[in-house]
């Protein structure tokens with residue numbers, strides 16, 4: 001039952017479950033699908049280039065998955081993640097915290113944010129190309145995690161250890177393509193996240209099985 | 210050198226209305242190379258402010274009429290695997306009403322709505338990692354009318370804050386539908402810790418359940434920091 005091995009006094013964690021089809025919409029409060037206007041109405045905001053990541057979360061029939069909960073996590077324009085380890089970092093952006101959240105509809109989703117900077121090499125970690133971590137929850141799955149890159153960063157992408165860990169033919173599935181958009185507005189990137197089937201997106205895990 | 214490592218889990222479709230067969234990746238998950246792991250761990254500090262009474266699902270707002278059904282109170286600690294409290298963390302809760310219907314607009318209209326029951330609420334853990342909320346004992350519901358599959362009574366929770374992240378369900382021991390519920394069966398050796406334990410009665414006759422929520426391991430937290 002819940003007895004842990006006698007060699008450890010660790011507590012046994014609960015099992016992760018699906019979020020199901022009825023996660024309440026109103027739990028998405030504030031507008032975490034737009035990280036450029038956390039201080040709406042002020043003429044100050046986060047540093048960096050505003051972008052829109054336009055995406056389609058697709059099932060094995062190629063249909064858009066609605067009512068999925070997507071969470072985003074990214075560095076600021078200077079490549080700094082707002083983690084406790086970076087408290088007091090001179091390049092933290094007071095107007096940007098990097099955590100986004102939305103529930104999908106039957107239309108493509110649009111995550112409005114700033115273009116993350118490349119992460120410098122640090123403490124045994126390699127330098128990273130600009131990217132956004134995405135976590136997907138929906139009926140039928142527990143959780144899927146991946147990272148999305150940008151097609152106008154070919155040099156950084158070529159050196160990124162996550163992309164390098166994948167077979168070459170899978171790498172491009174994680175790269176959002178910049179599409180034509182008015183010069184004076186945000187840059188627009190498009191990505192398809194395919195949960196299952198042809199063109200399936202690579203998803204990530206942190207322990208070997 | 211790029212070593213291609215591909216030994217992550219193969220996720221298996223579970224039993225939820227056919228969605229799993231279309232949404233669970235067919236390929237094994239890919240392991241995160243150590244050199245790339247740091248940025249996979251979100252840190253969530255900006256949590257919503259809560260309104261008074263949001264941890265009381267038995268009424269729509271303080272002072273409003275009580276929803277129909279049996280009032281229950283669920284409390285416990287949110288802990289990590291080492292028994293340390295997970296503090297100031299958002300606990301989101303949702304469950305079906307007495308007749309097994311969610312207030313969610315997408316729940317197919319089979320059972321009655323209760324105008325006094327919203328069916329969702331939130332609370333925040335305190336400095337000791339404690340949480341507490343009151344709700345209505347959820348009804349079981351017919352999840353798959355095509356194959357007469359019922360879901361046992363359950364309460365959904367989502368935990369979010371710091372780098373803790375978990376979505377889980379609490380069940381009630383003795384529920385006759387447990388034995389045939391694939392989601393419960395698939396919990397395997399973890400089944401026992403998904404039961405709230407009945408510890409007594411509150412001053413108004415409400416059933417008191419204790420349920421500790423332990424976050425940890427590959428499946429229950431954001432990737433360990």
Ligand SMILES: [Fe+3]
Nearest residue numbers: 020360363365
């Ligand atoms: Fe449910």
